[in-house]
Amino acid sequence: MSCGPANDQTMQIAQVVPCTEAEGPGKRFAVWFQGCPLRCPGCCNPEFLPFRGGETKTLGEMTEWMTRARDGSGIEGITLLGGEPFAHAPAAVGLARSARECGLSVMVFSGYTIEELWGRPDPAVGELIGLTDILVDGPYLREQPDTDRRWIGSKNQRIHFLTNRYRFDDQWRRPNTLEIRLVGREISVNGFPAKDAVGLWKGWKRKKPPAPAAAPAAPEHPGSEPK
Numbered sequence: 001m002s003c004g005p006a007n008d009q010t011m012q013i014a015q016v017v018p019c020t021e022a023e024g025p026g027k028r029f030a031v032w033f034q035g036c037p038l039r040c041p042g043c044c045n046p047e048f049l050p051f052r053g054g055e056t057k058t059l060g061e062m063t064e065w066m067t068r069a070r071d072g073s074g075i076e077g078i079t080l081l082g083g084e085p086f087a088h089a090p091a092a093v094g095l096a097r098s099a100r101e102c103g104l105s106v107m108v109f110s111g112y113t114i115e116e117l118w119g120r121p122d123p124a125v126g127e128l129i130g131l132t133d134i135l136v137d138g139p140y141l142r143e144q145p146d147t148d149r150r151w152i153g154s155k156n157q158r159i160h161f162l163t164n165r166y167r168f169d170d171q172w173r174r175p176n177t178l179e180i181r182l183v184g185r186e187i188s189v190n191g192f193p194a195k196d197a198v199g200l201w202k203g204w205k206r207k208k209p210p211a212p213a214a215a216p217a218a219p220e221h222p223g224s225e226p227k
């Protein structure tokens with residue numbers, strides 16, 4: 001049974017990976033919003049930048065999915081990514097609140113710095129910060145790739161531990177993690193790839209299995225085939 005609110009608030013979702021170890025500590029339910037107003041050169045997810053597209057989901061549907069991932073895969077938290085989560089602040093607040101009600105932690109990646117976020121008048125922005133355990137902030141700078149901190153894209157980005165649930169320990173010092181999955185006929189990739197591998201998989205598709213050999217055609221008039 002779902003533990004959060006059965007709410008019909010809608011949100012525009014680009015992608016969900018219900019159980020991943022490539023987007024923060026432990027196993028996590030990762031949600032990419034559809035739409036980001038920033039344009040970091042080298043962004044890994046250019047298809048998530050337009051605000052049109054993705055799929056419309058309700059908070060109730062997302063909470064149910066999150067609950068299934070908690071009960072079936074033992075996730076310890078959710079991670080919100082972009083697209084830009086703070087450009088979807090009311091929806092992100094709904095998800096973060098549901099996660100907390102389900103006993104899950106909340107991690108958010110933002111292209112804005114925390115100082116820029118504090119200066120925003122939208123109350124949902126402050127509310128989302130208040131519900132976040134770990135905030136990774138700042139734009140992705142491709143000329144400063146971070147190879148020392150797991151899950152972090154570039155050296156300028158800071159990790160803010162906003163509650164005492166997490167701290168910077170050994171798991172953050174491992175190399176980055178990349179997960180590649182086959183979803184139907186598509187390849188799905190998440191995590192942070194080595195610089196030279198960015199985008200290599202774009203357009204990969206599983207080949208269709210060869211069609212079975214055609215059966216010999218039945219004679220139109222049984223009994224009249226040539227002997």
Ligand code: SF4
Nearest residue numbers: 036038040043083111
């Ligand atoms: S903030 Fe994130 S999603 Fe937006 S352009 Fe930068 S890297 Fe891409």
